[in-house]
Amino acid sequence: MGATRTPSNITQGSKAKGGIGESTLRPDGTLKVTGEFAYSSDMWHEDMLWGFTLRSPHAHAEIKSIDTSQALAQAGVYAVLTYDDLPTDVKNYGLEIQDTPVLAHGRVRHHGEPVALVAADHPETARRAAAKIKVEYVPLPVVHDEASALAEDAPLLHPGRDDHHAGHVPHPNIVHRQPIHRGDVAAARARADVIVSGEYEVGMQDQAFLGPESGLAVPGEDGGVDLYIATQWLHSDLRQIAPVLGLPPEKVRMTLSGVGGAFGGREDLSMQIHACLLALRTNKPVKIVYNRFESFFGHVHRHPAKLWYEHGATRDGKLTHMKCRIVLDGGAYASASPAVVGNASSLSVGPYVIDDVEIEAVALYTNNPPCGAMRGFGAVQACFAYEAQMDKLAAELGLDPVEFRQLNAMSQGTVMPTGQVVDSPAPVAELLRRVKAMPLPPEKQWETAGESADVRALPGGLSNTTHGEGVVRGIGYAVGIKNVGFSEGFDDYSTARVRLEVINGEPVAIVHTAMAEVGQGGVTVHAQIARTELGVTQVTIHPADTQVGSAGSTSASRQTYVTGGAVKHTCEAVREKVLELGRARFGSYHPAWATAELLLESGKVVTDGGEVLADLVDVLEGEAIDLELEWRHRPTEPFDLRTGQGNGHVQYSFAAHRAVVEVDTDLGLVKVVELACAQDVGKALNPLSVVGQIQGGTTQGLGLAVMEEIVVSPEAKVRNPSFTDYLIPTILDTPTIPVDVLELADEHAPYGLRGIGEAPTLSSTPAVVAAIRAATGLALKRVPVRPEHLTGT
Amino acid sequence: MRLTFTVNGRKQEADDVWEGESLLYVLRERMGLPGSKNACEQGECGSCTVRLDGVPVCACLVAAGQAQDREVVTVEGLADFAKQRDEGGSASGTSLDEAKRWQSKPGETGTAAQRLAPIQRAFIDAGAVQCGFCTPGLLVAADELLERNASPSDEDIREALSGNLCRCTGYEKILDAVRLAAARSEEAV
Numbered sequence: 001m002g003a004t005r006t007p008s009n010i011t012q013g014s015k016a017k018g019g020i021g022e023s024t025l026r027p028d029g030t031l032k033v034t035g036e037f038a039y040s041s042d043m044w045h046e047d048m049l050w051g052f053t054l055r056s057p058h059a060h061a062e063i064k065s066i067d068t069s070q071a072l073a074q075a076g077v078y079a080v081l082t083y084d085d086l087p088t089d090v091k092n093y094g095l096e097i098q099d100t101p102v103l104a105h106g107r108v109r110h111h112g113e114p115v116a117l118v119a120a121d122h123p124e125t126a127r128r129a130a131a132k133i134k135v136e137y138v139p140l141p142v143v144h145d146e147a148s149a150l151a152e153d154a155p156l157l158h159p160g161r162d163d164h165h166a167g168h169v170p171h172p173n174i175v176h177r178q179p180i181h182r183g184d185v186a187a188a189r190a191r192a193d194v195i196v197s198g199e200y201e202v203g204m205q206d207q208a209f210l211g212p213e214s215g216l217a218v219p220g221e222d223g224g225v226d227l228y229i230a231t232q233w234l235h236s237d238l239r240q241i242a243p244v245l246g247l248p249p250e251k252v253r254m255t256l257s258g259v260g261g262a263f264g265g266r267e268d269l270s271m272q273i274h275a276c277l278l279a280l281r282t283n284k285p286v287k288i289v290y291n292r293f294e295s296f297f298g299h300v301h302r303h304p305a306k307l308w309y310e311h312g313a314t315r316d317g318k319l320t321h322m323k324c325r326i327v328l329d330g331g332a333y334a335s336a337s338p339a340v341v342g343n344a345s346s347l348s349v350g351p352y353v354i355d356d357v358e359i360e361a362v363a364l365y366t367n368n369p370p371c372g373a374m375r376g377f378g379a380v381q382a383c384f385a386y387e388a389q390m391d392k393l394a395a396e397l398g399l400d401p402v403e404f405r406q407l408n409a410m411s412q413g414t415v416m417p418t419g420q421v422v423d424s425p426a427p428v429a430e431l432l433r434r435v436k437a438m439p440l441p442p443e444k445q446w447e448t449a450g451e452s453a454d455v456r457a458l459p460g461g462l463s464n465t466t467h468g469e470g471v472v473r474g475i476g477y478a479v480g481i482k483n484v485g486f487s488e489g490f491d492d493y494s495t496a497r498v499r500l501e502v503i504n505g506e507p508v509a510i511v512h513t514a515m516a517e518v519g520q521g522g523v524t525v526h527a528q529i530a531r532t533e534l535g536v537t538q539v540t541i542h543p544a545d546t547q548v549g550s551a552g553s554t555s556a557s558r559q560t561y562v563t564g565g566a567v568k569h570t571c572e573a574v575r576e577k578v579l580e581l582g583r584a585r586f587g588s589y590h591p592a593w594a595t596a597e598l599l600l601e602s603g604k605v606v607t608d609g610g611e612v613l614a615d616l617v618d619v620l621e622g623e624a625i626d627l628e629l630e631w632r633h634r635p636t637e638p639f640d641l642r643t644g645q646g647n648g649h650v651q652y653s654f655a656a657h658r659a660v661v662e663v664d665t666d667l668g669l670v671k672v673v674e675l676a677c678a679q680d681v682g683k684a685l686n687p688l689s690v691v692g693q694i695q696g697g698t699t700q701g702l703g704l705a706v707m708e709e710i711v712v713s714p715e716a717k718v719r720n721p722s723f724t725d726y727l728i729p730t731i732l733d734t735p736t737i738p739v740d741v742l743e744l745a746d747e748h749a750p751y752g753l754r755g756i757g758e759a760p761t762l763s764s765t766p767a768v769v770a771a772i773r774a775a776t777g778l779a780l781k782r783v784p785v786r787p788e789h790l791t792g793t
Numbered sequence: 794m795r796l797t798f799t800v801n802g803r804k805q806e807a808d809d810v811w812e813g814e815s816l817l818y819v820l821r822e823r824m825g826l827p828g829s830k831n832a833c834e835q836g837e838c839g840s841c842t843v844r845l846d847g848v849p850v851c852a853c854l855v856a857a858g859q860a861q862d863r864e865v866v867t868v869e870g871l872a873d874f875a876k877q878r879d880e881g882g883s884a885s886g887t888s889l890d891e892a893k894r895w896q897s898k899p900g901e902t903g904t905a906a907q908r909l910a911p912i913q914r915a916f917i918d919a920g921a922v923q924c925g926f927c928t929p930g931l932l933v934a935a936d937e938l939l940e941r942n943a944s945p946s947d948e949d950i951r952e953a954l955s956g957n958l959c960r961c962t963g964y965e966k967i968l969d970a971v972r973l974a975a976a977r978s979e980e981a982v
Contacts, residue, residue: 032925035828260926519924695963723837
């Protein structure tokens with residue numbers, strides 16, 4: 001292997017037991033604080049070239065011609081590729097529907113769509129050469145919302161589509177539609193004393209992971225290619241890449257490099273195929289690194305949504321029924337839109353008991369930027385709307401918003417609108433109780449001993465816009481429900497290879513999975529599981545690559561559950577082999593080998609009574625036990641396309657938030673003072689990491705509440721592709737985030753754990769907005785809330 | 794052009810540097826020091842924060858030529874930099890004398906595990922590292938804060954780190970890490 005900076009084994013040893021339930025430290029922590037951890041943009045290879053992507057300046061246009069001659073003539077340029085250079089008949093890719101062109105063919109469907117590729121000896125040379133490619137465009141009418149997408153004469157984004165959703169959607173510009181009907185809404189509606197309805201809107205949020213899309217493709221001597229890449233799912237990438245290159249999967253060898261965050265934005269391919277094409281064409285290593293501007297075009301975003309809801313309730317505060325319609329803008333290509341529709345519809349009721357519902361969710365094809373996976377995945381949009389409705393209903397009924405929610409909270413045994421029975425703890429009322437019980441932050445923290453206010457504690461901060469005048473505090477609550485794992489009948493398995501052997505006189509477990517470590521701490525947890533199950537202290541985490549079976553995606557809060565489950569399962573099988581070996585070698589020395597339940601602890605085989613039978617080192621006696629096994633959670637079912645009925649989800653996850661905000665009502669500036677969270681995690685395998693996930697997810701929800709939005713013009717052009725104009729929370733915007741972790745075991749899950757990554761992103765946003773409503777008395781039906789929404793200017 | 798400057802206490806030279814290259818590009822692609830990160834390349838995220846003659850700067854906004862004859866400290870040199878500061882030295886890097894005296898010790902594999910700056914240790918211990926892409930810039934900025942303010946208030950920490958974006962942690966554990974490093978240094982005095 002020629003690359004000089006490539007992922008290597010991470011070994012973590014500790015004298016402590018370091019098993020599950022302990023806050024062991026990240027095995028990659030030292031590399032990450034010294035700058036040695038090799039992210040995908042840090043890859044370097046002697047003689048490597050730089051790739052650059054020419055992108056469409058139009059949202060919708062016909063391509064009349066492409067002239068690459070001037071670009072090719074530039075010194076230092078090694079290759080220029082367009083659609084015509086694609087080597088096989090497979091010219092599209094996609095997660096579920098293969099509708100995304102590797103390079104545009106005759107037509108571009110969104111602003112920033114890749115049109116041509118350049119490889120050159122310096123990134124600036126590549127950029128300048130790309131600017132010399134002459135593309136003749138003829139702009140086409142733009143489809144940018146539901147009305148224009150479904151108009152009679154609407155241009156079709158994908159005429160002649162033949163994907164598996166094409167047959168059941170009411171219009172070809174609808175990617176997927178999922179209705180859910182349960183109960184008798186008309187009868188239930190007649191029982192309602194109060195009915196509230198509302199239209200809500202969620203802007204387009206960006207994952208804004210800090211490590212830009214990047215990677216290195218190295219051509220192999222066998223005609224294949226080695227790809228070092230930041231992704232969320234190596235095998236899903238591989239399945240899409242290999243056919244386009246015309247290579248068998250085993251000739252596309254993928255290794256996970258350091259991943260600088262993901263949050264859903266790396267589920268789809270970005271530069272993977274492009275780098276491989278350039279490397280195979282030039283027979284040289286090719287590195288592609290997007291800058292932040294390009295990154296905003298390089299990955300899908302969270303679906304912007306329009307949501308219409310109606311709820312009814314009786315005078316005594318019981319919900320009667322719910323009707324909703326959710327329209328998600330999927331943009332030009334399908335990406336994860338069908339699954340987002342499934343989530344939005346099946347979770348649209350929120351964590352409440354409502355027996356009578358009529359639900360419809362659709363995702364549109366438009367010329368807007370493609371949208372797909374982002375943390376919370378369809379459930380975020382719904383949560384903003386149903387939680388706004390809950391506050392409206394409580395106000396209408398004169399009830400406390402928390403008590404009203406608790407009165408209608410779901411619990412274990414509740415039947416979801418899909419007919420699925422929630423068969424593990426669902427402590428919704430308890431989470432609300434806990435978050436409400438936390439002490440409130442002191443008022444007017446800007447008041448100092450001296451005369452002047454500490455402006456750093458005020459809305460506007462060091463801009464010095466107020467010393468407390470016009471500042472009003474508000475408190476808001478919200479709770480949400482998220483599914484864990486891939487749903488709707490998907491075969492959501494993972495694979496783990498575990499090798500146990502004696503190295504330098506000590507038993508060592510080597511854990512090899514294809515799990516994408518994107519920052520969440522899966523590598524930490526895998527080492528903990530191996531220690532717990534195998535009683536070793538030394539665990540080596542092998543780099544993730546495609547030499548081992550699929551781990552599935554680092555998405556849907558699923559990796560600790562599913563790949564953690566696979567590691568546990570494989571360790572258990574390795575343990576059985578160890579005990580078999582032990583019985584064969586030492587069984588005759590002690591009757592407990594045959595009669596007692598045996599465990600591996602502190603490098604020894606012990607009985608459940610604690611008696612030591614043998615050293616692991618002696619049992620193994622130079623032999624290595626090496627197993628690779630798949631593991632699956634309980635199967636799920638697809639939702640019925642007409643009724644939405646089906647046991648579609650594996651597990652549900654719940655979090656509640658309380659937001660305390662202070663609003664400068666004169667200027668419309670918001671300071672979030674505190675954002676408290678209570679979450680049930682089933683079992684905290686690593687409490688430090690669990691709290692880190694909850695605080696991080698909470699902060700992304702805060703961003704959506706008050707600042708984050710990709711602004712798309714009516715011409716479907718992206719207006720703010722930079723961190724200057726797309727704002728994410730800084731340390732000044734982010735408040736203290738106290739976290740109360742509840743651990744109610746789910747008996748169906750490994751160690752009773754519950755996937756945790758996404759739930760805190762859901763309720764954070766509506767809690768902040770509820771607090772702003774409480775401070776201002778405004779209705780606020782759209783996020784992000786901007787100053788002009790608060791001042792009416 | 795030819796660029797001559799000092800990086801982490803060592804004189805460095807780079808030839809054939811294009812005038813439009815940033816200090817960040819030269820460090821990452823020509824010096825083999827990719828620790829300084831390239832999250833935005835427009836001065837908004839702080840992931841490329843380095844010390845330029847002691848001052849924290851975004852390396853992406855410094856033209857390579859501006860570093861001529863100046864001293865740069867990156868995250869790769871932070872442990873040495875902090876050590877020499879503690880020992881009252883001025884330059885960073887390993888001195889020639891020290892290098893001559895160096896002997897490998899059992900268990901010391903030559904990696905940085907044993908040689909972390911206090912702020913680096915605190916980031917690991919406090920759980921302030923997730924994906925880690927913001928970490929190098931935050932470490933350089935936080936180390937500089939503690940250099941001039943040994944016991945910062947939370948407001949001081951927030952102000953000093955307000956130019957460094959983190960997308961994973963929600964900053965709470967980053968605050969913890971800076972508090973931890975400050976507390977440990979007080980304890981050590």
